[in-house]
Amino acid sequence: MTIRTTPPHGTPPPSPPLPPLAGGSGAADALRPLLDTVLDALTTGAAARGGPLPAGGPDAVTARVRAALGDVLPAHGHGDHEALRTLVHVLAAGAADPADPLCAAHLHGPPLAVAAAADLAASALNPSLDSWDQAPAASAIEALVTRALAAELYGTPHPQGPHPDATRPDAPHPHAPHPDALVTTGGTEANQLALLLARERHRAAGPLTVLHGANAHHSVPRAAWLLGLPAAIEIPTPTGTLHPADLDAALTLARRGRPGPVPLLVTATAGTTDAGLIDPLDALADVCARHGADLHVDAAYGGTLALSPRHRPLLSGLDRARSITLDLHKLGWQPVAAGLLAVPDSALLAPLAHQADYLNATDDTEAGLPDLLGRSLRTTRRPDVLKIAVTLRALGRDGLARLIDGTCAAAQQLARLIDAHPGFELHAPPTISTVLFRPVPTDDAALAATRRTLLQGGRAVLGRATADGRLWLKATLLNPHTTTGDLATLLTLLEGSTHR
């Protein structure tokens, strides 16, 4: 119950104007001053931080955030500008900024300015990709971009014969396999979808057995759990990649005592989280073919190498996968989220078909309104494809290849610097852009403490990984602006912070 109080004399004061919307005809005028405030707060926040991440560790950062926010939902509003200034400043002051070359722990990439700017348009217009009448152009952009990217991974389809619909000659040819991709929130959701599609494809033959290397992303066994499948079978990967002979043995064991076709899905990895290694995809595909197992490749990290003529050969065999995970928020310089699950033919997506009358009633679909609900497990869905489309157009094939090649070259350079330095041990030359190394001498506990000291001091963000039974520091280079000087700084910093 709201009690409206009117002053005893005179008329009530006029209500303040309603807060402006991000869409409609006045959107630009409403957004412009607010964006200025955001840009200013990004600048003041970065200056207050003064390094790749805030100093002081979790308790100090939480205390600063708590002090800045005060009451999360105050009785009366502070106004648009004060709220933006306060929260964006505190976010930036407390960020681990992936655009800082000393922030190199994770597959956490620095977005391109052009991609972040494009993302604003998605937020402002707020198309939702669950029905055509919420996203007319956005759904068309998504269809074109996902097909183009899937064709990069699987090759362009070769139509057989002239197109039977002469009025739509550039529509997908009905007699050719038609590579397609779903947009996801990331590799984790893409892997979930890959397992779900396999589960449904083999439903009649019994429960699906999922096999993966110990080097696979944690989301693979987690997806099996989520989907109610038997626990996934983990195959040891002592060398960091999945060995075809080990897969062969595991598949033989999984089929033992089960006559007839056994539903099997093998997930291989192109770009492991720990070391950036690529499983031998062609040889693994051969093994899968011999056993009648489906192959899924988690190329969340390594998949964009397909866009670089120099690095594409590393992915030989990728196109033999039933499905491919790809994250353009890793080696694709997009803001999160920009995940994809690609398949060699859109018919493989049929298990996701789903109906809800308010979104895709049969008579509407028959009357020509596109049915979008089968393109995701989500319903409401933001057009993450927009920033991808803008980036592809802005940079072009050669511009993207330049960023990919430059980033991989920076990792090679770091490896050379480490190898030449008496105070460090290099694990191995990098395959993509991940470099594992250790100070010498050190032990696992001291190495973990070194990493935390750098974090606590706000000086550098490095990751950790176990390889050959020992713990290593992990530098995941994703920033194409990183210079040799930055890499030397990183090593100097580390020399001064090492626990022995």
Add this chain to the structure above:
Amino acid sequence: MTIRTTPPHGTPPPSPPLPPLAGGSGAADALRPLLDTVLDALTTGAAARGGPLPAGGPDAVTARVRAALGDVLPAHGHGDHEALRTLVHVLAAGAADPADPLCAAHLHGPPLAVAAAADLAASALNPSLDSWDQAPAASAIEALVTRALAAELYGTPHPQGPHPDATRPDAPHPHAPHPDALVTTGGTEANQLALLLARERHRAAGPLTVLHGANAHHSVPRAAWLLGLPAAIEIPTPTGTLHPADLDAALTLARRGRPGPVPLLVTATAGTTDAGLIDPLDALADVCARHGADLHVDAAYGGTLALSPRHRPLLSGLDRARSITLDLHKLGWQPVAAGLLAVPDSALLAPLAHQADYLNATDDTEAGLPDLLGRSLRTTRRPDVLKIAVTLRALGRDGLARLIDGTCAAAQQLARLIDAHPGFELHAPPTISTVLFRPVPTDDAALAATRRTLLQGGRAVLGRATADGRLWLKATLLNPHTTTGDLATLLTLLEGSTHR
């Protein structure tokens, strides 16, 4: 293999500068001109559209998008500004803009300018909420905001006795239930999580049976399928809401012949998709308690009524739910995505606990680095909480209540206009902000055609729903700027477009 060609005479031309990043110290300077281009393209695109959605229907929109894009991945880039101008213009020209009062079909809300501006900071800094060292401040903001919102739904916890840790008196009290919420991509993911938590809670007692009204969101039975559960049991809801006696009968049937505790989850709805109705939550909670069934409430649409003193009583009984779905991209004016799953105590989230050494190694967690992996099924995760935090602070409790109350009042006003108009039949006075109505005379096929005619002409976006065995037009009002004049325009437009 790249072959580098050097001009025969002289030095090679210098490489163009690398495209700028959205983070780092030069971010504001890099972003500002690009944002100007985005704002200009939003303006030119909206002008080209000239209405709530583009004219011509799907084929025309797709043709325009295809023509504008040409080659999705050109050999050479078009540059940042050209790409933004082209794609943002075509997106805006082909948008169904929820900020237009005649765009009122779906739970597809117009975002506030302040929320869209805040979202830019999330895209630019790109924190990822899967480990503290990718999101130091963002993870602290998320913790504060999710607890505050959960406390709005469940009530503030009442600590029992003094806090045992005198150094952290404002940390959650260990002896009080501590409402908490997970940030999701929307109601669909929140409902999936609710079913998953129930599945795991009851794992030892056998497979979970999910029961829901026919009025429930389609994502509820789809989640049961996703999670490998038995098919969900649908209870008819001829009046539009789930009747307690019908639930009682369904639970009795589900338990028949199964002695001992039976794992049961009932999902009720606060704000149905079709009619915006609210199930009788208190009475349903009583029935669930009698049968030992858990209650989940999908309040994706209606949940924010809790923030309005005037409307909060409609949600009586909500706090008896084991979990609550809430979408702030519906009646909360956020850009997609802004979903939540709230629980009365964070201990209920334990089934999501998950470990991946590179993100939450035991020694790191013991050394004080927060463990974030158990707060989502995603791994990489964008801080959708930032725009929510900014909006709560900018508007405050009274500012949000004003928007909620104003939007509900607009729906009441539309219902009055329809009721007073001889050419239309009102289904029922709205509970939240959804109005079902029909032109008279009409039939179902003509009504569906009327809706498609408005879409095809780019004149209005209305939804459809079946109630009492007939098809109705659905106006879902979510725009607080909608005036009585806009509503009158909508009816006038409809009069001139009705198929009879």
